[in-house]
Amino acid sequence: MAPTLKDVAAHVGVHPSTVSRVLRGKENVKISEKTHDKILKAVKELNYIPDFTARALRMKKSFTIGLIVPDILNPYFARIARRIEQLGFNKKYTVIVCNTDEDHDKELLFLNQLISRGVDGIILAPVQDSKDHIVDLIEKKIPLVLIDRVFENLKVNAVITNNADSVMKAVSHLVKLGHKRIAFLRGQKHIYTIKNRLDGYYKALKKFNLQKNKNYVVGEGFEFEDGYEATLKLLKLPKLPTAIVSSGGDLVTLGAIKAIMENGLSIPEDISLIAFFDSLYSPYLATPLTTISHFRKRIGEEAFNLLLKQIESKRKSPIKTICVDTKFEIRNSTAKPKNKK
Amino acid sequence: MAPTLKDVAAHVGVHPSTVSRVLRGKENVKISEKTHDKILKAVKELNYIPDFTARALRMKKSFTIGLIVPDILNPYFARIARRIEQLGFNKKYTVIVCNTDEDHDKELLFLNQLISRGVDGIILAPVQDSKDHIVDLIEKKIPLVLIDRVFENLKVNAVITNNADSVMKAVSHLVKLGHKRIAFLRGQKHIYTIKNRLDGYYKALKKFNLQKNKNYVVGEGFEFEDGYEATLKLLKLPKLPTAIVSSGGDLVTLGAIKAIMENGLSIPEDISLIAFFDSLYSPYLATPLTTISHFRKRIGEEAFNLLLKQIESKRKSPIKTICVDTKFEIRNSTAKPKNKK
DNA sequence: CTGTTAGCGCATTCAT
DNA sequence: ATGAATGCGCTAACAG
Numbered sequence: 001m002a003p004t005l006k007d008v009a010a011h012v013g014v015h016p017s018t019v020s021r022v023l024r025g026k027e028n029v030k031i032s033e034k035t036h037d038k039i040l041k042a043v044k045e046l047n048y049i050p051d052f053t054a055r056a057l058r059m060k061k062s063f064t065i066g067l068i069v070p071d072i073l074n075p076y077f078a079r080i081a082r083r084i085e086q087l088g089f090n091k092k093y094t095v096i097v098c099n100t101d102e103d104h105d106k107e108l109l110f111l112n113q114l115i116s117r118g119v120d121g122i123i124l125a126p127v128q129d130s131k132d133h134i135v136d137l138i139e140k141k142i143p144l145v146l147i148d149r150v151f152e153n154l155k156v157n158a159v160i161t162n163n164a165d166s167v168m169k170a171v172s173h174l175v176k177l178g179h180k181r182i183a184f185l186r187g188q189k190h191i192y193t194i195k196n197r198l199d200g201y202y203k204a205l206k207k208f209n210l211q212k213n214k215n216y217v218v219g220e221g222f223e224f225e226d227g228y229e230a231t232l233k234l235l236k237l238p239k240l241p242t243a244i245v246s247s248g249g250d251l252v253t254l255g256a257i258k259a260i261m262e263n264g265l266s267i268p269e270d271i272s273l274i275a276f277f278d279s280l281y282s283p284y285l286a287t288p289l290t291t292i293s294h295f296r297k298r299i300g301e302e303a304f305n306l307l308l309k310q311i312e313s314k315r316k317s318p319i320k321t322i323c324v325d326t327k328f329e330i331r332n333s334t335a336k337p338k339n340k341k
Numbered sequence: 342m343a344p345t346l347k348d349v350a351a352h353v354g355v356h357p358s359t360v361s362r363v364l365r366g367k368e369n370v371k372i373s374e375k376t377h378d379k380i381l382k383a384v385k386e387l388n389y390i391p392d393f394t395a396r397a398l399r400m401k402k403s404f405t406i407g408l409i410v411p412d413i414l415n416p417y418f419a420r421i422a423r424r425i426e427q428l429g430f431n432k433k434y435t436v437i438v439c440n441t442d443e444d445h446d447k448e449l450l451f452l453n454q455l456i457s458r459g460v461d462g463i464i465l466a467p468v469q470d471s472k473d474h475i476v477d478l479i480e481k482k483i484p485l486v487l488i489d490r491v492f493e494n495l496k497v498n499a500v501i502t503n504n505a506d507s508v509m510k511a512v513s514h515l516v517k518l519g520h521k522r523i524a525f526l527r528g529q530k531h532i533y534t535i536k537n538r539l540d541g542y543y544k545a546l547k548k549f550n551l552q553k554n555k556n557y558v559v560g561e562g563f564e565f566e567d568g569y570e571a572t573l574k575l576l577k578l579p580k581l582p583t584a585i586v587s588s589g590g591d592l593v594t595l596g597a598i599k600a601i602m603e604n605g606l607s608i609p610e611d612i613s614l615i616a617f618f619d620s621l622y623s624p625y626l627a628t629p630l631t632t633i634s635h636f637r638k639r640i641g642e643e644a645f646n647l648l649l650k651q652i653e654s655k656r657k658s659p660i661k662t663i664c665v666d667t668k669f670e671i672r673n674s675t676a677k678p679k680n681k682k
Numbered sequence: 683c684t685g686t687t688a689g690c691g692c693a694t695t696c697a698t
Numbered sequence: 699a700t701g702a703a704t705g706c707g708c709t710a711a712c713a714g
Contacts, residue, residue: 050457113435
């Protein structure tokens with residue numbers, strides 16, 4: 001059996017609470033250097049490791065935070081998660097990462113699991129099928145920060161992105177190149193980010209006086225296959241778009257590229273492509289991608305700090321929504337449209 | 342405050358232990374249907390969530406496993422981790438993922454942290470600076486599975502890859518194409534996988550009667566920059582290699598590609614490239630890569646099952662090393678060498 | 683400066 | 699079929 005405080009105490013001939021005090025250091029209590037040293041020596045000898053579980057039970061504080069994201073394989077969330085773990089590590093917090101696969105039931109399960117484990121706070125990129133459980137969470141006063149996605153009419157700490165503006169910038173770039181038929185490759189419809197990106201798209205169409213075409217808005221998910229299928233649909237249209245804005249992230253975009261290549265079309269000669277894309281690979285793709293990307297480390301930092309402030313402040317700190325800009329990088333996947341009649 | 346067993350019991354007018362029994366179900370104890378139903382109803386009403394921390398303390402079982410990898414941003418480990426989490430979820434285990442950044446001290450810290458948290462088992466891709474702490478772990482009888490990297494003369498459960506053979510296959514492919522000057526882009530020297538890959542490289546040279554050239558073996562790490570710098574070195578050589586085998590994984594390989602492109606060379610016209618590469622992007626790169634890739638899900642599964650068997654078997658199960666093959670996929674980054682004198 | 687006591691929430695043994 | 703009692707390992711309030 002692993003040695004306990006009691007074992008250490010017995011070994012030194014002192015009371016367990018004394019050992020506890022020495023080990024925790026703090027407390028405005030002086031302890032004779034002699035026993036102090038003896039205890040530390042015994043700890044080394046017995047190779048004592050404190051039991052976090054017992055400590056968490058007693059203190060009602062687990063030094064654990066939960067991070068719930070759709071999928072850690074997505075480079076966007078991966079980088080954010082990594083940063084949060086890093087910062088957590090520095091502050092002695094362990095992070096438990098949960099993947100929902102955009103499944104609302106899983107989100108619920110994970111949430112309960114995390115609460116059951118007594119996490120000190122939760123960072124959540126919610127599946128947005130409903131928000132009741134989030135309201136519950138707030139009522140339970142569990143420190144919470146949403147990332148990427150928020151709900152209207154729900155006051156909660158959050159770190160988000162200026163999605164609409166980002167798309168405006170992208171479309172604007174395409175329009176300047178001369179594009180008029182610009183398609184929008186969507187991710188899952190009801191997700192906050194996607195809604196906002198679509199809004200940005202519509203606003204841009206309006207601003208530049210372009211015709212709205214229902215068939216130019218496609219896509220229903222965040223997976224490779226979703227991007228592939230949706231783009232195929234686009235490519236079967238009688239009037240092909242001359243440009244695509246891919247808003248579903250890395251995987252969707254790769255799917256789109258596959259579909260385009262398989263149809264014997266080239267980027268950007270036949271079709272321009274701008275994508276929300278976060279992996280490092282964009283410069284090395286067949287056609288280096290013009291991208292909208294996130295400052296993912298920054299997002300992770302803001303989220304973690306926001307959460308930590310809530311956890312550590314006795315009274316509730318004011319609710320904040322932090323918006324992190326995107327980065328627009330022009331590479332080779334965008335060009336003037338072909339001059340065909 | 343969150344309701345406890347006691348609260349539920351009081352609400353029903355019954356003893357806490359009875360509630361506990363009902364909630365856990367098992368036990369060869371019958372409970373009258375009436376109280377049973379009353380209790381379940383109260384649980385719903387009070388929205389009782391059991392306290393895992395308390396349970397873990399009492400049962401000395403946390404339903405948690407630790408996964409320590411160098412870096413979850415590496416697609417190789419990301420996919421493995423994801424699979425382990427998935428399987429864990431099915432079996433009610435929570436997974437705590439830790440990233441060492443190939444830092445031995447961090448590995449030690451994480452290991453202690455996990456033990457302190459009372460994990461039921463650990464899956465570890467060790468930084469291989471020493472193995473003492475691993476021996477400790479085994480002595481503590483904490484269920485353990487190594488992945489990717491093992492130590493000589495250390496009996497421990499592990500899931501590894503046939504690294505040497507994979508490289509043999511790769512070099513063999515290059516030789517058949519006519520290459521004679523084949524360089525080896527290494528990752529960190531002292532890592533098991535890398536050693537084995539290098540062995541495979543040397544064996545292949547011998548087999549095909551090619552000259553060993555010390556300058557053709559470069560590279561010291563697993564990061565993008567490592568690959569970039571090392572490849573630059575290669576490209577400064579008076580006699581350029583006509584092919585490179587990149588054994589350091591995705592990032593290193595991207596770094597190599599960048600270096601090659603920046604030097605105005607083309608793949609595969611000027612230089613062929615085979616890489617250990619696990620991300621989905623390989624077909625869409627500027628030159629679709631000929632790759633050696635892993636069955637990552639499979640590796641995750643084997644590791645998890647091996648660990649679970651240890652955790653759940655009362656007596657220690659026999660120690661096993663499982664070797665998972667790699668997949669060799671020929672794409673466009675390998676071709677005949679240029680016919681220059 | 684250190685010992686005593688109590689209890690976090692739960693599972694479990696022993697009663698009844 | 700259920701209640702009572704005990705303690706997992708630790709921290710914290712109170713003594714002295």
